[in-house]
Amino acid sequence: MLGPWRPRVPAAKYGVAPHVTLLYPWVPAPATDAQVERLRAALRGAGPFEMSFRQAGRFPGILWLAPEPRDTVLRLMHAVAAAFPETPAYGGQFTHPEPHLTVAKGSAAALDAVQAEVQALLDRTGGLKVPVRGAVVASQDAAGFWHVTHHLPFAGPG
Numbered sequence: 001m002l003g004p005w006r007p008r009v010p011a012a013k014y015g016v017a018p019h020v021t022l023l024y025p026w027v028p029a030p031a032t033d034a035q036v037e038r039l040r041a042a043l044r045g046a047g048p049f050e051m052s053f054r055q056a057g058r059f060p061g062i063l064w065l066a067p068e069p070r071d072t073v074l075r076l077m078h079a080v081a082a083a084f085p086e087t088p089a090y091g092g093q094f095t096h097p098e099p100h101l102t103v104a105k106g107s108a109a110a111l112d113a114v115q116a117e118v119q120a121l122l123d124r125t126g127g128l129k130v131p132v133r134g135a136v137v138a139s140q141d142a143a144g145f146w147h148v149t150h151h152l153p154f155a156g157p158g
Helices: 010-014 033-043 070-083 108-125
Strands: 049-059 062-068 101-105 128-132 134-140 146-153
Touching: 033 070, 033 134, 033 146, 049 070, 049 108, 062 070, 062 108, 101 108
Parallel strands: none
Antiparallel strands: 049 062, 049 128, 062 101, 134 146
16 A cells, blocks of 8 residues: 555665554663563563554655554553663653654655545545554664564563
8 A cells, every 4th residue: 555655664675564663762772681571571561553554644754654552552652662761762852752754754745745646545435444463673784774673472461
Protein backbone atom coordinates (compact mmCIF):
# COMPACT_ATOMS: atom_id res chain seq x y z
CA MET A 1 0.00 0.00 0.00
CA LEU A 2 2.87 2.41 0.78
CA GLY A 3 4.90 1.37 -2.25
CA PRO A 4 4.27 4.45 -4.41
CA TRP A 5 5.43 6.81 -1.65
CA ARG A 6 8.23 4.76 -0.03
CA PRO A 7 10.97 6.26 -2.26
CA ARG A 8 10.18 9.63 -0.63
CA VAL A 9 11.65 8.30 2.66
CA PRO A 10 15.45 8.61 2.37
CA ALA A 11 16.05 5.85 4.93
CA ALA A 12 14.14 3.35 2.75
CA LYS A 13 17.12 3.09 0.39
CA TYR A 14 19.16 1.93 3.40
CA GLY A 15 16.87 -0.97 4.22
CA VAL A 16 14.51 0.69 6.70
CA ALA A 17 11.16 -1.03 6.35
CA PRO A 18 7.90 0.77 7.21
CA HIS A 19 7.68 0.73 11.01
CA VAL A 20 6.51 2.48 14.15
CA THR A 21 9.51 3.39 16.27
CA LEU A 22 9.41 2.60 19.98
CA LEU A 23 12.74 4.28 20.85
CA TYR A 24 15.32 5.97 18.64
CA PRO A 25 18.17 6.22 19.08
CA TRP A 26 18.37 3.14 21.24
CA VAL A 27 21.88 1.93 22.13
CA PRO A 28 25.07 1.97 20.08
CA ALA A 29 25.37 -1.08 17.82
CA PRO A 30 25.90 -3.83 18.44
CA ALA A 31 23.48 -4.17 21.34
CA THR A 32 24.80 -6.35 24.12
CA ASP A 33 22.94 -9.41 25.37
CA ALA A 34 22.23 -7.51 28.60
CA GLN A 35 20.69 -4.58 26.68
CA VAL A 36 18.52 -6.91 24.60
CA GLU A 37 17.41 -8.64 27.80
CA ARG A 38 16.49 -5.25 29.33
CA LEU A 39 14.42 -4.53 26.23
CA ARG A 40 12.79 -7.95 26.39
CA ALA A 41 11.92 -7.31 30.06
CA ALA A 42 10.43 -3.89 29.21
CA LEU A 43 8.16 -5.52 26.63
CA ARG A 44 7.24 -8.51 28.80
CA GLY A 45 3.50 -8.79 29.16
CA ALA A 46 2.78 -7.16 25.80
CA GLY A 47 0.53 -9.33 23.71
CA PRO A 48 0.00 -9.52 19.96
CA PHE A 49 -2.49 -7.00 18.59
CA GLU A 50 -3.76 -5.56 15.33
CA MET A 51 -2.53 -2.10 14.42
CA SER A 52 -4.48 -0.04 11.96
CA PHE A 53 -3.75 3.18 10.13
CA ARG A 54 -6.69 5.28 8.97
CA GLN A 55 -5.43 8.84 9.31
CA ALA A 56 -2.48 10.72 7.81
CA GLY A 57 -0.75 13.45 9.77
CA ARG A 58 2.12 15.90 9.33
CA PHE A 59 5.27 17.07 11.02
CA PRO A 60 7.34 19.73 9.25
CA GLY A 61 8.67 18.00 6.14
CA ILE A 62 7.17 14.61 7.05
CA LEU A 63 3.92 12.85 6.15
CA TRP A 64 3.00 10.03 8.51
CA LEU A 65 0.24 7.62 9.46
CA ALA A 66 -1.23 7.50 12.95
CA PRO A 67 -1.24 4.01 14.48
CA GLU A 68 -4.30 2.71 16.30
CA PRO A 69 -4.73 1.73 19.04
CA ARG A 70 -2.58 4.73 19.96
CA ASP A 71 -2.68 3.94 23.70
CA THR A 72 -1.19 0.48 23.12
CA VAL A 73 1.67 1.93 21.10
CA LEU A 74 2.25 4.68 23.67
CA ARG A 75 2.41 2.09 26.46
CA LEU A 76 5.10 0.21 24.54
CA MET A 77 7.02 3.43 23.86
CA HIS A 78 6.85 4.47 27.51
CA ALA A 79 7.91 1.02 28.74
CA VAL A 80 10.98 1.02 26.54
CA ALA A 81 11.85 4.64 27.39
CA ALA A 82 11.57 3.87 31.11
CA ALA A 83 13.90 0.89 30.72
CA PHE A 84 16.49 3.01 28.87
CA PRO A 85 16.50 6.48 30.48
CA GLU A 86 20.07 6.99 29.26
CA THR A 87 18.81 7.09 25.65
CA PRO A 88 15.99 9.66 25.47
CA ALA A 89 13.77 9.42 22.40
CA TYR A 90 15.08 11.45 19.47
CA GLY A 91 17.96 12.62 21.65
CA GLY A 92 15.54 14.43 23.96
CA GLN A 93 14.43 16.74 21.15
CA PHE A 94 10.76 15.89 21.77
CA THR A 95 9.42 15.39 25.28
CA HIS A 96 6.32 13.51 24.10
CA PRO A 97 7.09 11.80 20.77
CA GLU A 98 4.04 11.03 18.67
CA PRO A 99 3.77 7.40 17.51
CA HIS A 100 3.80 7.33 13.73
CA LEU A 101 4.73 5.48 10.55
CA THR A 102 6.64 7.74 8.16
CA VAL A 103 5.20 7.70 4.64
CA ALA A 104 7.15 10.44 2.87
CA LYS A 105 9.51 13.34 3.40
CA GLY A 106 9.67 16.50 1.32
CA SER A 107 8.54 20.05 0.89
CA ALA A 108 5.15 21.16 2.14
CA ALA A 109 3.85 21.48 -1.43
CA ALA A 110 5.02 17.98 -2.39
CA LEU A 111 3.57 16.48 0.77
CA ASP A 112 0.22 18.22 0.24
CA ALA A 113 -0.29 16.20 -2.94
CA VAL A 114 0.94 12.96 -1.41
CA GLN A 115 -1.22 13.43 1.69
CA ALA A 116 -4.32 13.89 -0.45
CA GLU A 117 -3.54 10.65 -2.34
CA VAL A 118 -2.73 8.70 0.82
CA GLN A 119 -5.79 9.89 2.73
CA ALA A 120 -8.06 9.14 -0.22
CA LEU A 121 -6.65 5.60 -0.37
CA LEU A 122 -7.08 5.12 3.38
CA ASP A 123 -10.66 6.40 3.20
CA ARG A 124 -11.48 4.22 0.19
CA THR A 125 -10.00 1.02 1.69
CA GLY A 126 -10.93 1.53 5.32
CA GLY A 127 -7.26 1.89 6.20
CA LEU A 128 -4.26 -0.34 6.53
CA LYS A 129 -4.40 -3.18 9.07
CA VAL A 130 -1.28 -4.97 10.26
CA PRO A 131 -0.88 -7.78 12.79
CA VAL A 132 1.77 -6.92 15.40
CA ARG A 133 3.34 -10.03 16.85
CA GLY A 134 6.42 -8.47 18.43
CA ALA A 135 9.16 -5.89 18.19
CA VAL A 136 12.43 -5.94 16.32
CA VAL A 137 15.81 -4.39 16.92
CA ALA A 138 17.54 -2.97 13.86
CA SER A 139 21.12 -1.79 13.71
CA GLN A 140 22.93 0.32 11.16
CA ASP A 141 26.13 -1.05 9.63
CA ALA A 142 29.24 0.93 8.65
CA ALA A 143 27.83 1.56 5.15
CA GLY A 144 24.64 3.05 6.61
CA PHE A 145 22.37 0.07 5.87
CA TRP A 146 19.92 -1.17 8.48
CA HIS A 147 19.50 -4.84 9.42
CA VAL A 148 17.18 -6.57 11.86
CA THR A 149 19.36 -8.09 14.57
CA HIS A 150 16.77 -9.33 17.08
CA HIS A 151 13.13 -10.44 17.02
CA LEU A 152 11.27 -10.04 20.31
CA PRO A 153 7.89 -11.81 20.14
CA PHE A 154 4.98 -10.52 22.20
CA ALA A 155 3.82 -13.40 24.38
CA GLY A 156 1.16 -11.65 26.43
CA PRO A 157 0.69 -11.67 30.21
CA GLY A 158 2.26 -14.40 32.24
